[in-house]
Amino acid sequence: MEHRPWKTLRRQLLLDRSPWLRVMADDVELPDGRSVEGYLRLETNDHVVVVPQTADGRLIFLRSYKRGPDAIDLQPPAGMIEPGEAPAVAAERELLEETGYKAERWISLGRSVLGGNLGAGWAHLFLATGCRNVAAPDAGDLETAEMVLLTPDEARRRWRAGEFLQLGSVAALGLAFDRLQALGADALSGS
Amino acid sequence: MEHRPWKTLRRQLLLDRSPWLRVMADDVELPDGRSVEGYLRLETNDHVVVVPQTADGRLIFLRSYKRGPDAIDLQPPAGMIEPGEAPAVAAERELLEETGYKAERWISLGRSVLGGNLGAGWAHLFLATGCRNVAAPDAGDLETAEMVLLTPDEARRRWRAGEFLQLGSVAALGLAFDRLQALGADALSGS
Numbered sequence: 001m002e003h004r005p006w007k008t009l010r011r012q013l014l015l016d017r018s019p020w021l022r023v024m025a026d027d028v029e030l031p032d033g034r035s036v037e038g039y040l041r042l043e044t045n046d047h048v049v050v051v052p053q054t055a056d057g058r059l060i061f062l063r064s065y066k067r068g069p070d071a072i073d074l075q076p077p078a079g080m081i082e083p084g085e086a087p088a089v090a091a092e093r094e095l096l097e098e099t100g101y102k103a104e105r106w107i108s109l110g111r112s113v114l115g116g117n118l119g120a121g122w123a124h125l126f127l128a129t130g131c132r133n134v135a136a137p138d139a140g141d142l143e144t145a146e147m148v149l150l151t152p153d154e155a156r157r158r159w160r161a162g163e164f165l166q167l168g169s170v171a172a173l174g175l176a177f178d179r180l181q182a183l184g185a186d187a188l189s190g191s
Numbered sequence: 192m193e194h195r196p197w198k199t200l201r202r203q204l205l206l207d208r209s210p211w212l213r214v215m216a217d218d219v220e221l222p223d224g225r226s227v228e229g230y231l232r233l234e235t236n237d238h239v240v241v242v243p244q245t246a247d248g249r250l251i252f253l254r255s256y257k258r259g260p261d262a263i264d265l266q267p268p269a270g271m272i273e274p275g276e277a278p279a280v281a282a283e284r285e286l287l288e289e290t291g292y293k294a295e296r297w298i299s300l301g302r303s304v305l306g307g308n309l310g311a312g313w314a315h316l317f318l319a320t321g322c323r324n325v326a327a328p329d330a331g332d333l334e335t336a337e338m339v340l341l342t343p344d345e346a347r348r349r350w351r352a353g354e355f356l357q358l359g360s361v362a363a364l365g366l367a368f369d370r371l372q373a374l375g376a377d378a379l380s381g382s
Contacts, residue, residue, distance in 0.1 A: 001254075001335075001337040003254065003255055003256050003263045003335070003337070004256065005256050005261065005262070005263075006256060006258060014206055014208075015205055015206045015214060017205075017216075017229075017231055020231050020309075021214070021231050021233075021309065023206060023212070023214060025208075028258075030333060031256075031335070032335070034333075036333060038208075039258065040208055040211050040212050041258070042212075042233070044306075044309070063192075063194065064194055065194050065195065065196050065197060065222075066307050066308070067197060067219075067230065067232070067307075067308055067309075067310070068304045068305075068306045068307040068308050068309060068310045068311070069303075069304040069307070069310075070196065070310075071196070072194045072196075073307075075307065078307065108353075109353065110352075110353020110354075110361070111353065112260075112353075112355060112356050112357055112358040112360070112361050113259045113260040113356055113357055113358065114259070114305055114306065114311075114358050115259045115305065115311070115357075116257050116258075116259040116260070116264075116266065116269065116357040116359065116360075117257070117258055117259050118211075118212065118235070118258075118259060119258065119259045119260075119261075120259070120305075120306070120311070123358055125361075142221060142225075142227060144192075144194070144222070144223070146192040146194070159366075160366070160369065160370075161301075162299075162300065162301020162302065162303075163301075164303060165303050165304055166303055166304055166306075166307040167303040167304065167305050167314055167358050167359060167362050168307065168358060169303070169307075170301070170303050170316075170362040170365070170366070171358050171361040171362040171365065173365070174361070174362065174364070174365020174366060174368075174369070175350075175351070175361070175365060177365075177369075178351065178365070178368075179351075
C-alpha cells in the first residue's frame, strides 16, 4: 500500500508561549482529497533523555516532584535542547548539569516524537557508560532533585513494575536495558 | 530527602480545543516558598497503546502517515480513551476497531504521562496475547492504515534500530518484548 503525507494548506498560530510551547491549527488536505480544518499541532523544543551508568555499573536517576505527572517521580537525567544545539551536545551538558558526571562512551538510542497526532517535539534518547563524577550538580531547575544510584537489576525491576511515570523514561530505559545486556554490562561486577 | 508537590494558586485557561486539547497557565508555589507564574499545563484525553500478539506468535502493527512525526510510521494499535471509559475497555475497543482482532489475555504494562513538565495526558500500555481475527478493521481514523504482522525478532530488530517514531510505541514495545521473553512467547513456534 502506498502511503502519502498530508498537505498543509494553511497554518494558524493559536498560542505562542515560546520557548515553552506554540500551538498551531493546520488546514490539511488528505491523500484522498478530503480536507480537514484546524488540525492541532504542538511545538516545543526537542529534548534529551540520558540513561547514565557509572564506571562501577550503577545507573544514575533523579528523584523529584514533577509537574507533568503531579507526583514525586524517579527519572533518568533529561532536559531541553537549546536552539542550535546538537542533541549529543545537549545530552552531555544535561548529564553534567544535573548529576556532575561525565561519560566515557555515548550511545544513541534513537529519537521519537512525543505525540503521534499532535507532534510536540522529539525526544532524543541516549545511553552513557563509564560515567565518573567530575563536579557538583548544578541543574538550575525549579525542582529540587536528589540523585539516586540503582543497580541495573533494581532499575529494571522498577521499570517492569510500572514505577516510572514519564513516557520518555520508560522508552529510554527499555532500550538502555537491552543495550546494556548486549554489552554484557547489565549486572554489577561481583554482584 | 523530603520531596513535596507544588501548590497551584491559580489556574487560567489559555486555549480550549476540547476534546483534543486544553492549555492552562498555572501560578504555583514551590516548596521553598518561591512562586512561579504561568507554568504551562496541557490536557488531552488519556490514550492506550496495545502491543498485540496473534495466536501464532506474530505482532500486529499499523503502517500509516502520522501527523505528529510528519512521516510514514509503523506503530502498535493506539487510540484515545473516551470520557468515562476504563483504560482496559478502551484497549479492547481500539484493538478490535483498528485490527479486527480480539485477544485471549490482557496484560497491563503500566501507565506514564507524555510530558514530564507539561503533562498532556497518560498513556496506558498493554500487551494482548492470543489474538484472533474476528472482524474487519473499522478504525474511522483520518489516516489510511495498513496492517503489518512481524515476528517478535523482526519487531525487536526495528525497535533497536530506532525505526519507531512515536515515543509511546518505543515505550510499550520495550516492556512488551521483556514480558514476552518472560512468558517464553518471544519467538515463533517452529522458527
